[in-house]
Amino acid sequence: MTANRAAGRAAYRNPVLPGFYPDPSAIRVGEDYYLATSTFEYFPGVPVFHSKDLIHWEQIGHVLTRESQVNLLGRNSSEGIYAPTLRYHDGVFYMITTDVYGIGNFYVTAEDPAGPWSDPIVIPHGNIDPSLFFDEDGKVYVSAQSGFGETSHIIQYEIDIRTGKALSEPVVVWEGDEGPWVEGPHLYKINGLYYMMTASGGTGPMHREIIGRSESPYGPFEMLPHPILTHNGLSDHPIQYTGHVELIDDVHGQWWALFLGVRPQGGKGSVLGRETFLAPVKWTEDGWPMIDNNQGHVSIDMEVPAVMRQRAQGIKVSSSQRYTTKFSSEGLGMEWIYTRVIPGPDAMSLTERDGCLRLTGNANGLRDGGANVFVCRRQQHHRMRSETRLTFAPGKDGEQAGIAARLSDQSYYSIGVAKKEGQTGILVTAMTQGSGTEAFTPMKEPVPVRLSIRSDEKEYELMYTLGGASAEWISLGTWPAEALTPDADGAFTGVCLGMYAEGTEAGSSAPAYYDYFEYEGFVE
Incomplete structure (x- = not known):
């Protein structure tokens, strides 16, 4: 990040949360900003971030950390926890969301956004994307998506915020602009008017954000005849699929939009999935918020008045960002997540062997879903490398352990140590849309092995070496990055990188020991 002092303006770089951080919702409490995003089948669910300037975000916790809040074991890829809405009222933080194919719509509360958060309070109506609005008269409304595809619309009803009980019958308040998937509703009251804002068009090339206003929280809403945010007419723009917006005012009175977008590579989607972007909001003279209706205002490099971004002054972004996790009994950092459930002590330990x-x-293997053993973090750069050192001596055919780049149960690339037909070796698996290929390279004897997955805009490369830090890497091939994009797979997530272990139907008796995990991303 650089600062242009001569022009009196401070620059920042989008996305402000790179990697799989979709459906952002944010609030301001005094001089502090808090943000939450979707997590789908990953656990813990719904990361919470804190910022002082809307640009630099630090994760402070997760909302859903206990089985009593959500149990994701029965969820397939891209099911589970959908778009959250974060709100604050009278000293209490609220997060409302949907557990798809689980308990449905619910909210939890906390006095501290870092947690702990309460057990869920289930609410009765709506399909996905519920949102809370606290009105000045003490009434609390839920707005939620209902219907399917072309019939999608927004319903609204009043609830008792203490119990979640509906105090009124749901009514249709918003049908959008005749596009499919009118969703992600947020109701605001700004300058005496109620604004209903939703996404439309589906979270793909036609994605857009639309808005209406009324003197009543139930409407009827006068709809602005064009989107307040979309890039669906800018096919060559580096940011696509923009929408699912949260409006937020800063401490200086300036309004901002946090929203999801995608940085396609070669016009074929992005392995990073949907990321969180930031842009200023300009209010028209007749009272409408505007962000970017195919004007190209939202870009990778943004400039804003320096008085609003004092913390940006003098900060520079390096050409690469390296993170090394050295394992200790103190536990893993908040960037580490798991598929559906945190493995129990029989499956994972940080104390059995020091470091x-x-x-x-x-x-349950990577392709099987359920309680498979996969410890991962989000890929945040198209060009990156990841590396670990593994000690593993599989005891029987079918046992394997290594590292993987996972989009879903149907699409991932992995490299690890495995036993096949009584022989130990390096196993590479390329699984795309449920169809897989394997390549096995025998080893003379089980020894510690370093494994690496590297990627650029076009492909992933899987590599290993049996030597030390200066040993030459052996490439076992490259596979197309396009196959791990949500566009190809139909997933709502992005690629996560990490360490896995697989046993057999009879279980596994062979432990896999990882010395470290290193991730280095190269800034585009």
Whole structure:
């Protein structure tokens, strides 16, 4: 990040949350900003971030950290926790969301956004994307998506915020602009008027944000005849699929929009999935908020008045960002997540061997879903490398452990140590849309092995070496990055990188020990 002092303006770079951080919702409490995003089948669910300037975000916790809040074991890829809405009222933080194919719509509360958060309060109506609005008269409204595809619309009803009980019957308040998937509603009251804002067009090339206003929270809403945000007419723009907006005012009275977008590579989607972007909001003379209706105002490099971005002054972004996790008994950082459930002590330990992460596989492999053993973090750069050192001696055919770049149960690339037909070796698996290929390279004897997954805009490369830090890497091939994009797979997530272990139907007796995990991303 650079600052242009001569022009009196401070620059920032989009996305402000790179990688799989979709459906942002944000609030301001005094001089502090808090933000939450979707997590789908990953656990813990719904990361919470804190910022002082809307640009630099630090994760402070997760909302859903206990099985009593959500149980994702039965969820397939891209099911589970959908778009959250974060709100604050009378000293209490609220997060409302949907557990798809689970308990449905619910909210939880906390006095501290870092947690702990309460057990869920289930609410009765709506399909996905519920949002809360606290009116000045003490009434609390839920707005939620209902219907499917072309019939999608927004319903609204009043609730008792203490119990979640509906105090009124749901009514249709917003049908949007005749596009499919009118969703992600937010109701605001600004300058005496109620604004209903939603996404429309589906979270793809036609994605857009639309808005209406009324003197009543139930409407009827006068709709602005064009989107307040979309890039659906700018096919060559580096940011696409923009929408699902949250409006927020800063401490200086300036309004901003946080929203999701995608940085396609070669026009074919992005392995990073939907990311969180930031842009200033300009209010028209007749009272409408505007962001970017195919004007190209939202870009990778943005400039805003320096008085609003004092913390940006003098900060520079390096050409690469390296993170090394050295395992200890103190636990893993908040960037680490798991598929559906945190592995129990029989499957994962940070204390069994000093300075190592121990994983022990079970009958659920990466392609099987359920309680598979996968410890991962989000990929945040198209060009990156990841690396680990593994000690693993599989005891029987079918046992394996290594690292993987995972989009879903149907699409991932992995490299690890495995046993096949009584022989131990390096196993590469390329699984795309449920169809997989494997390549096995025998080893003379089980020894510690370094494994690496590297990527650029076009492909992933899987590599290993049996030597030390200066040893030459051996490439076992490259595979197309396009196959791990949500556009190809139909997923709502992005690629996550990490360590896995797989056993057999009879379980696994062979532990896998990881010495470290290193991730280095190269800024585009």
